[in-house]
Amino acid sequence: MQPLSDCTVTVIGLGLMGGSLAGALRGHCKEVIGVDRDTAIVEAAVRGRFADRGTVDLAEGVAGADIVVLATPVRTIVRLLGELGPLVHAEALLMDLGSTKTQILKAMAHLPDTIQPLGGHPMCGKETSGIAAADIALFRERTFILSPLPRTSPEALELGASLAKAVGAMPLVIGAERQDFLVGTLSHLPYLLACSLVSTADVTTSADPLVWHIPAGGFRDTSRVAGSDVTMMLDILMTNRGEIVKAARLCADQLDQLIQLVEEGDETRLGAELSRIQRIRKEMYP
Amino acid sequence: MQPLSDCTVTVIGLGLMGGSLAGALRGHCKEVIGVDRDTAIVEAAVRGRFADRGTVDLAEGVAGADIVVLATPVRTIVRLLGELGPLVHAEALLMDLGSTKTQILKAMAHLPDTIQPLGGHPMCGKETSGIAAADIALFRERTFILSPLPRTSPEALELGASLAKAVGAMPLVIGAERQDFLVGTLSHLPYLLACSLVSTADVTTSADPLVWHIPAGGFRDTSRVAGSDVTMMLDILMTNRGEIVKAARLCADQLDQLIQLVEEGDETRLGAELSRIQRIRKEMYP
Numbered sequence: 228m229q230p231l232s233d234c235t236v237t238v239i240g241l242g243l244m245g246g247s248l249a250g251a252l253r254g255h256c257k258e259v260i261g262v263d264r265d266t267a268i269v270e271a272a273v274r275g276r277f278a279d280r281g282t283v284d285l286a287e288g289v290a291g292a293d294i295v296v297l298a299t300p301v302r303t304i305v306r307l308l309g310e311l312g313p314l315v316h317a318e319a320l321l322m323d324l325g326s327t328k329t330q331i332l333k334a335m336a337h338l339p340d341t342i343q344p345l346g347g348h349p350m351c352g353k354e355t356s357g358i359a360a361a362d363i364a365l366f367r368e369r370t371f372i373l374s375p376l377p378r379t380s381p382e383a384l385e386l387g388a389s390l391a392k393a394v395g396a397m398p399l400v401i402g403a404e405r406q407d408f409l410v411g412t413l414s415h416l417p418y419l420l421a422c423s424l425v426s427t428a429d430v431t432t433s434a435d436p437l438v439w440h441i442p443a444g445g446f447r448d449t450s451r452v453a454g455s456d457v458t459m460m461l462d463i464l465m466t467n468r469g470e471i472v473k474a475a476r477l478c479a480d481q482l483d484q485l486i487q488l489v490e491e492g493d494e495t496r497l498g499a500e501l502s503r504i505q506r507i508r509k510e511m512y513p
Numbered sequence: 514m515q516p517l518s519d520c521t522v523t524v525i526g527l528g529l530m531g532g533s534l535a536g537a538l539r540g541h542c543k544e545v546i547g548v549d550r551d552t553a554i555v556e557a558a559v560r561g562r563f564a565d566r567g568t569v570d571l572a573e574g575v576a577g578a579d580i581v582v583l584a585t586p587v588r589t590i591v592r593l594l595g596e597l598g599p600l601v602h603a604e605a606l607l608m609d610l611g612s613t614k615t616q617i618l619k620a621m622a623h624l625p626d627t628i629q630p631l632g633g634h635p636m637c638g639k640e641t642s643g644i645a646a647a648d649i650a651l652f653r654e655r656t657f658i659l660s661p662l663p664r665t666s667p668e669a670l671e672l673g674a675s676l677a678k679a680v681g682a683m684p685l686v687i688g689a690e691r692q693d694f695l696v697g698t699l700s701h702l703p704y705l706l707a708c709s710l711v712s713t714a715d716v717t718t719s720a721d722p723l724v725w726h727i728p729a730g731g732f733r734d735t736s737r738v739a740g741s742d743v744t745m746m747l748d749i750l751m752t753n754r755g756e757i758v759k760a761a762r763l764c765a766d767q768l769d770q771l772i773q774l775v776e777e778g779d780e781t782r783l784g785a786e787l788s789r790i791q792r793i794r795k796e797m798y799p
Contacts, residue, residue: 449703
């Protein structure tokens with residue numbers, strides 16, 4: 228395969244992730260083409276210099292592409308994988324940026340043999356969405372998970388890794404199921420916790436509306452990801468249900484144990500448990 | 514009572530909160546005296562210009578103070594309130610910075626009649642602790658809860674509000690029980706959730722150590738407060754057990770409901786619920 232600098236890259240879906248990736252790739256490849264179903268978004272992407280040119284026509288957008296990156300919600304990625312086979316250049320690298328990988332890789336396995344498929348998941352995001360929130364620095368210093376299929380060539384994986392590095396990220400190769408297990412705990416569970424916290428505060432509001440006027444830093448951070456795009460999150464939750472439910476039940480058990488220690492006033496055990504957790508957190512983020 | 518600019522202020526406990534407050538008050542009052550039981554911390558506070566002078570002697574530290582601020586963990590505050598009566602200037606304003614107020618105000622009620630007690634709780638903090646983490650900007654733009662007792666004079670409350678404004682905070686007057694109810698949801702519950710998340714990830718680690726090598730932004734933020742000082746948090750949890758247990762059980766119910774919707778794959782209800790929560794989060798932090 229040719230080096231990234233000689234490639235035309237088409238990014239499909241110009242939201243926060245796709246727009247940011249397209250913009251970050253400019254200058255690292257021959258041309259960046261942006262595709263979105265919404266004309267206004269395509270225009271905003273080109274005007275904001277996130278893409279060299281753009282189109283709402285999928286076939287036109289991918290026709291000359293050496294690399295195609297799907298940056299839509301997960302189930303739209305799965306659907307588009309069913310349509311792209313005949314439209315994409317025979318030898319193209321076809322990647323995605325979806326947060327769950329198992330179902331996407333299953334769909335990728337049905338692509339025409341000559342196409343090189345590669346699952347991708349950059350571990351970044353914001354609680355804002357859309358091209359207006361796009362930021363070419365979004366991927367810097369972030370882990371960019373790459374999940375190859377058995378059929379993916381070493382050269383295609385290498386090109387995918389170059390793309391990740393070009394936007395400032397650190398590629399990490401993991402199989403699809405292992406990635407879905409890991410992000411179930413690291414990314415999808417925090418979302419459910421943040422949602423539960425906001426929902427709890429909302430119930431509390433009915434007892435005391437002042438709850439909304441005391442901005443606590445801990446609350447703000449712990450609830451941040453509850454502001455994430457719902458269409459994106461719903462697709463993630465629906466395509467990683469098994470792992471998410473397992474991780475969330477485990478977490479509910481941990482919470483119950485802590486509640487019980489607080490209720491019983493068992494300071495010795497509670498203190499030991501909180502110290503253990505504090506130590507782990509400090510090891511994770513020194 | 515004299516204006517803040519004429520007051521000598523003594524801050525007891527030179528950790529993150531006390532050190533930051535002492536430093537932020539310098540220039541807004543006559544003199545800032547720092548008290549800590551640890552000589553090295555007193556020296557660090559004076560060297561770092563967080564206090565004009567300092568001492569490890571409680572009686573000496575508070576002898577000339579017009580305002581005394583207790584900035585230790587909650588149960589140390591309660592204990593010190595039992596000792597300070599005979600040591601503090603008869604007309605002094607005696608405040609604290611503890612995160613829970615009910616037990617502290619009960620102890621304040623037993624102070625000699627001439628002393629003016631006032632509960633205080635600046636809604637800020639960090640997951641780091643100690644004088645090394647002190648920051649005079651810590652209180653800027655933050656809500657500073659003030660909980661007066663029935664015996665607290667309007668002038669004393671006014672002086673407390675001046676102190677809060679002097680460090681850049683916005684004073685908000687709330688009764689002790691209402692404040693404990695509100696921060697149970699807004700501050701103490703996020704801590705338990707963050708701890709549960711870290712503990713869950715730790716269980717997951719035993720299955721896959723790679724979990725520690727994928728830094729996810731959502732995980733980092735949602736787990737941040739799990740790094741908080743354990744002595745401080747244990748005192749908070751033990752002195753606000755009722756409200757915290759209630760809020761945490763409510764949150765556990767919310768989490769269970771979300772888990773069930775994910776498990777059942779009930780997209781319509783899940784989507785509606787997540788949209789509702791996203792809207793609330795965006796209203797809280799526009």
